[in-house]
Structure formats: structure tokens, C-alpha cells
Amino acid sequence: MNQPEPRIAVLVPCYNEEAAIATVVRDFRAALPGAAIYVYDNNSRDATAARAKEAGAVVRSEMLQGKGNVVRRMFADIEADVYVMVDGDDTYDAGAAPMLIARLIDNGLDIVSGKREATAVAAYRPGHVLGNRLLTGLTGLMFAVKLADMLTGYRIMSRRFVKSFPSAVEGFGIETELTVHAVRLKLPMAEVPTHYKERPAGSASKLNTWRDGIRILLTIAGLMRRERPLIFFGSIFIFFALFSFAIGIPVVIEYFQTGLVPRLPTAVLVTGMMMLAFLSLFTGLILDTVTRGRWEVKRLRYLALPGPQDLKKP
Numbered sequence: 578m579n580q581p582e583p584r585i586a587v588l589v590p591c592y593n594e595e596a597a598i599a600t601v602v603r604d605f606r607a608a609l610p611g612a613a614i615y616v617y618d619n620n621s622r623d624a625t626a627a628r629a630k631e632a633g634a635v636v637r638s639e640m641l642q643g644k645g646n647v648v649r650r651m652f653a654d655i656e657a658d659v660y661v662m663v664d665g666d667d668t669y670d671a672g673a674a675p676m677l678i679a680r681l682i683d684n685g686l687d688i689v690s691g692k693r694e695a696t697a698v699a700a701y702r703p704g705h706v707l708g709n710r711l712l713t714g715l716t717g718l719m720f721a722v723k724l725a726d727m728l729t730g731y732r733i734m735s736r737r738f739v740k741s742f743p744s745a746v747e748g749f750g751i752e753t754e755l756t757v758h759a760v761r762l763k764l765p766m767a768e769v770p771t772h773y774k775e776r777p778a779g780s781a782s783k784l785n786t787w788r789d790g791i792r793i794l795l796t797i798a799g800l801m802r803r804e805r806p807l808i809f810f811g812s813i814f815i816f817f818a819l820f821s822f823a824i825g826i827p828v829v830i831e832y833f834q835t836g837l838v839p840r841l842p843t844a845v846l847v848t849g850m851m852m853l854a855f856l857s858l859f860t861g862l863i864l865d866t867v868t869r870g871r872w873e874v875k876r877l878r879y880l881a882l883p884g885p886q887d888l889k890k891p
Contacts (some may be wrong), residue, residue, distance in 0.1 A: 586657035591665030596779030602632035604671035662732035691731030738881035750796030806840035810861030817854035
């Protein structure tokens with residue numbers, strides 16, 4: 578008996594993309610004729626929602642501002658076997674979607690990321706390239722992420738990935754959180770080069786290099802605290818302990834030489850700093866045990882859902 582065709586949902590979060598959204602919907606409709614295309618408008622002040630509806634998409638709204646809020650809503654609302662998430666700015670290659678979906682299903686993967694390869698210099702500004710490399714490299718160092726383009730807006734995801742993802746981020750840090758979730762649960766994933774083109778006339782980037790870069794850095798720090806608390810609080814322990822040793826050694830040496838502690842405020846400061854150091858260490862040890870329990874719950878939720886290999890036809 579033949580396996581039914583997988584249900585494919587194209588998820589398009591967008592904000593003020595009147596100039597691009599109709600093309601995005603038409604291109605993905607042509608590339609994936611059987612897919613349902615959902616456009617989630619995030620308080621646009623132009624005719625984005627109207628253009629998307631005219632192009633044939635199912636249009637919904639998310640009132641809480643921020644891409645993370647939109648993604649959380651989409652993942653909760655939409656039922657499908659394969660999810661294609663793409664930005665609504667018409668910079669990603671819709672024609673690559675069937676190949677990316679086939680890669681996901683054939684290899685039993687949970688997430689396939691479209692690594693951006695710019696078709697023109699103006700498509701991928703040098704500042705964005707540098708920022709992406711720095712943030713991707715930092716996340717790779719902290720979480721052992723082996724990706725070249727962590728911040729891509731083009732991802733193919735399995736149902737069990739989407740439905741086991743506990744999103745907490747509100748803005749552009751959602752890409753970082755998606756990646757860390759996959760890495761921490763040790764999910765099978767891949768990265769495939771895809772074309773990345775210039776925005777159409779009338780479409781402007783919503784990304785601010787410095788502002789959103791700082792937000793992503795804060796997201797990485799928050800994820801370190803939640804997902805790797807022993808390393809996070811252990812680093813604080815090391816900082817306070819080294820600082821205490823640096824200013825406390827002269828006080829100890831003077832005590833052994835004279836039997837006196839003339840710099841009492843310094844001694845009190847050293848004692849307080851060392852207490853903070855060990856408090857941080859024990860906090861990290863306790864939270865590491867809690868994080869392990871949360872990891873097991875998320876892993877069990879993930880395993881309770883059918884995987885992409887179940888979508889293969891016999």
C-alpha cells in the first residue's frame with residue numbers, strides 16, 4: 578500500500594513586505610504545488626496581508642511584535658509533516674525547496690538549513706556577512722554547532738522538530754534558538770548551499786546590524802545560562818575566584834609576615850568575592866541537574882512523534 582503524500586506547509590513570517598510577498602507566494606506555489614502556504618503578518622503598516630491573500634496564501638496575523646513571537650505562533654497553529662520556513666523578502670530560492678525536502682526525507686533528518694550563497698554583492702552586505710560569521714562562530718564554540726550560516730531564514734523542518742521546540746525568544750534570536758535546540762537534542766541536521774538574491778525594489782531590510790547583533794549576543798548568553806548552566810556559572814566562579822586570589826594574596830602574605838591584617842576592607846572584599854564564586858559554582862551544579870531533566874523531557878517529547886523516515890514511500 579502506497580504511503581500518502583506528506584503534508585507540506587510553507588510558513589512565511591513577514592512585516593512590511595508588500596513589494597515582495599506576492600512573488601514569494603507564487604514562487605513557492607509553483608515549486609511546491611501541493612503545499613499549503615501560510616503568511617503570518619506581524620503588524621505590517623502596508624498592504625502585505627492583502628497582496629499575500631491575492632496571491633493565494635492563507636493569511637493570519639500575530640499581534641505580538643517580533644519574529645520569535647510569529648514563529649512560536651506558526652509552530653503552534655499549523656499541522657503538517659514537513660515545514661518550510663522562509664522569510665517573506667523574496668531573497669531565497671523557492672526552486673530549491675523540493676530538493677531540500679527530499680534531502681530531509683531521504684536522509685531522515687529533522688532540519689535542513691539553506692546556506693546563503695549570494696548571487697550579487699548587494700544581496701548580502703559585508704556587515705551582515707561579518708556579523709553572521711562572528712555570531713555563528715561564537716555559537717559554534719559554545720554549543721559545538723557545525724554550521725556555516727546559523728542565521729539563515731530558509732529552513733526545512735520535520736514535524737517532530739517543530740512540535741518539540743519550546744520557543745522563548747521574541748525577535749531575531751529565533752534562528753539561534755532553533756539551531757541550539759537541534760544541537761542540544763542531538764538531532765540529525767544538514768546544511769545545503771542555496772542561492773540568495775537581492776531584495777526587490779521597494780523592499781527594505783528590517784535587520785539592524787548592531788542592534789540585532791547585540792540582541793542575538795544576549796540570546797546566546799541566555800541560552801548558555803539555560804542549556805549549559807555549569808559552564809555559564811562556572812565561568813563566573815573562575816572570574817570571581819581569580820579576582821579574589823589577585824587582590825587577596827598580598828593580604829595573606831602580609832598576615833604571615835606580621836601576624837596583622839592592616840587592610841581589613843580588602844580582606845572583607847576578598848572573602849565576599851570568594852563566597853560569590855562558590856555560590857556561582859554550586860548554582861551551576863544544581864541547575865545542570867535541572868537542565869538534564871528538562872533535556873530528557875524534551876527528548877521524550879521528540880521521540881513520541883513520527884520521524885521524517887516514516888514519510889518515505891515503500
